[in-house]
Amino acid sequence: MPKSRLKFEAEDETGGKLTITLEGAVSRDKILQILDLIELMGGLSNKRQSTDESESSTKLERIKKIIMEKFPVGWFSSRDIQAEYESLFNEQIRLSTVSTYLQRLHNNGFLLRSGSRAMRNYKLNKMALSRVSDST
DSSP: OOOEEEEEEEEOTTSOEEEEEEEESOOHHHHHHHHHHHHHTTOOOSSOOOOHHHHHSOHHHHHHHHHHHHOSSSOBOHHHHHHHHHHHHSOOOOHHHHHHHHHHHHHTTSEEEESOGGGOEEEEOHHHHHHHHHTO
16 A cells, blocks of 8 residues: 555634644554544534645545545445545546546455445455554
8 A cells, every 4th residue: 555645634613723644554543543633622523624635635545535434334335435525525526437446446455345336335345454554
């Protein structure tokens, strides 16, 4: 898995800002710990703020982020990812594009897949994530 860079920014009601940047091999557990910390500090609001990091990230990176944050357990479809992507980034994405990226993530071992082509469902491969976190 290539090295990644994630930047989390949060602001509380009083204007206090918290910025955390993770670089290198970032595990799912590390991301969840950071999100827990931000939530404890009162920084997660319903309004999502777009950061330079998310604006410059690729569609594949954005889709992986959606999967890890919104669908860490359970099955999801390409339509689920499309809806979350459009809601989160205020940007249209074609269903065929989402399907292509999900196929690539499956081929790389990041996702498990079930169902026929017309009814394809995906699930985060916890074994692949544990191999990544064991190596960190």
